[in-house]
Amino acid sequence: MKKEIYKKNYINSEIPSVVLDRMAIYIRVLNQLQQERIKLTNSKELSNYLPVESGQIRKDLNYLGKFGINGKGYNVKNLKKTLQKLMGLEAKWNAVIIGGGRLGKSSVEFMKQKKSETFRIVAAFDPNKRLVGKKISNLKIQNLKDLTRTVKSRNIKIGIISTENNSVQNVAEELIRNDLNYILNFSSFSPKVPDFVILKNIDPGLQVESMSYHLRQRSLTR
Numbered sequence: 325m326k327k328e329i330y331k332k333n334y335i336n337s338e339i340p341s342v343v344l345d346r347m348a349i350y351i352r353v354l355n356q357l358q359q360e361r362i363k364l365t366n367s368k369e370l371s372n373y374l375p376v377e378s379g380q381i382r383k384d385l386n387y388l389g390k391f392g393i394n395g396k397g398y399n400v401k402n403l404k405k406t407l408q409k410l411m412g413l414e415a416k417w418n419a420v421i422i423g424g425g426r427l428g429k430s431s432v433e434f435m436k437q438k439k440s441e442t443f444r445i446v447a448a449f450d451p452n453k454r455l456v457g458k459k460i461s462n463l464k465i466q467n468l469k470d471l472t473r474t475v476k477s478r479n480i481k482i483g484i485i486s487t488e489n490n491s492v493q494n495v496a497e498e499l500i501r502n503d504l505n506y507i508l509n510f511s512s513f514s515p516k517v518p519d520f521v522i523l524k525n526i527d528p529g530l531q532v533e534s535m536s537y538h539l540r541q542r543s544l545t546r
Contacts, residue, residue, distance in 0.1 A: 350407060363399065364400065417481050420447045422471075424460045450465050495515075505522065509523060
């Protein structure tokens with residue numbers, strides 16, 4: 325049996341966010357392969373499950389260092405475990421959601437559907453005092469002035485924004501003041517944040533508008 329080559333030299337590497345996004349998709353494919361009881365795979369086989377060329381997959385996985393089995397490809401279980409470790413998916417992270425209105429409820433449902441064992445929404449807040457005391461999912465909406473105490477007591481590391489657009493910038497600044505420098509933003513307005521903050525904007529509306537562009541372009545070529 326040929327020996328698997330694996331060198332941990334990725335720890336200090338700066339990996340582009342677009343590559344990390346693809347790696348998250350690779351993990352889902354590897355989950356599927358495990359369910360199909362496939363033990364070995366290669367970049368060409370992985371590309372059959374993805375809109376990504378095999379060459380790009382190999383390039384992405386090069387961030388892991390030397391990884392694979394000579395002449396065989398990748399051990400599915402080991403590759404999945406390595407990607408999960410690289411992306412911090414072996415840990416458990418607590419999150420807080422700011423915004424308890426319709427967008428907040430939709431955001432919580434979105435997170436639930438992902439069935440993530442890595443992220444847990446443990447608290448909810450809203451700058452609108454009329455929503456304080458109401459519930460979003462099983463979480464009681466709290467006053468934003470209590471955010472600092474809750475972040476510390478619940479060891480919260482991630483902030484989720486799901487407020488009206490006119491509140492987004494203030495909410496983002498409040499999260500950053502509380503050392504929540506990892507932010508998921510479900511609103512349609514993108515706040516300005518310092519370079520050290522990791523901000524991910526999740527706006528389905530933008531995807532729909534982008535799709536409309538592609539539909540229009542295709543109709544023009546007919």
